[in-house]
């Protein structure tokens with residue numbers, strides 16, 4: 609079976625050598641490996657202030673704190689995402705306000721977001737779902753017009769670009785996840801890219817109990833609520849090995865995505881997704897809309913290919929019931945969306961096979 613998602617680790621010898629080095633270095637907490645990982649990530653991503661943390665969820669929580677989100681505030685978000693995007697919002701005590709999606713991309717619709725803004729809105733959470741960049745241009749406009757921070761959850765979109773720059777270089781806060789099945793994993797981990805230098809310094813405090821590193825505990829006076837969100841040297845060592853191969857890995861996702869964009873055009877029963885002008889997705893999943901989805905999934909499964917919706921629309925969870933509203937485009941998208949394998953493990957022969965099987969028909 610060609611899987612939909614798959615964990616990637618660096619070559620065994622390389623990783624075990626690095627791990628042996630760090631594990632017996634006498635320093636496994638947050639230290640020089642973490643500093644180096646952030647520096648190397650910055651080289652890869654082009655972003656200036658990169659703060660590594662222990663998960664993508666922690667990165668999102670820090671972004672919400674920096675954006676000033678407090679209990680009783682409203683945060684506009686999308687139902688088409690993985691749950692952590694939204695459980696982290698509820699963790700702050702803020703209320704989630706769902707906006708609808710653009711039906712042709714699956715990402716949050718800027719007009720719908722604009723219509724949901726009230727004087728309680730503190731932040732807008734946008735998600736580059738499946739690796740497709742959001743409408744960066746419009747959300748930057750909205751951020752400026754209403755003076756409301758946009759947080760970009762790019763957990764699916766490492767290596768995706770807008771106007772030639774990798775994500776992490778456009779909004780005040782962009783977060784990544786290095787959980788097991790993302791483009792790149794540090795076993796668990798995350799990153800937050802922060803535009804503003806002062807906020808970057810505050811984020812460092814929030815990451816580690818509010819304690820300032822580099823000066824002694826006795827001289828520290830905790831002034832901000834912090835958390836145990838730091839990355840440790842062991843995860844950072846994994847990340848350093850991963851960064852050595854990440855460009856080539858992301859290129860494979862993109863090459864497969866472009867191949868499907870080309871080969872699956874004009875097939876009866878399939879509607880391909882669109883991308884916003886200036887953006888290059890990194891295709892963490894290859895998403896499309898299909899008629900008779902159950903039959904489609906079974907047809908692919910019978911031919912050794914895994915296909916699935918993978919995610920459940922988030923607004924149906926009981927914990928978010930207070931936020932329930934009508935989302936007509938999410939309703940339509942929910943009926944037809946499906947993902948097919950697109951990652952580094954999908955070889956030339958596999959993607960040909962996938963296209964042939966789909967072309968045989970399932971309707």
Ligand SMILES: *Cc1c(COP(=O)(O)O)cnc(C)c1O
Nearest residue numbers: 663664665690692693763785787
């Ligand atoms: C994986 C994921 C997260 C959370 O990342 P963790 O590292 O698992 O905490 C957040 N948002 C999206 C869209 C994700 O897919």
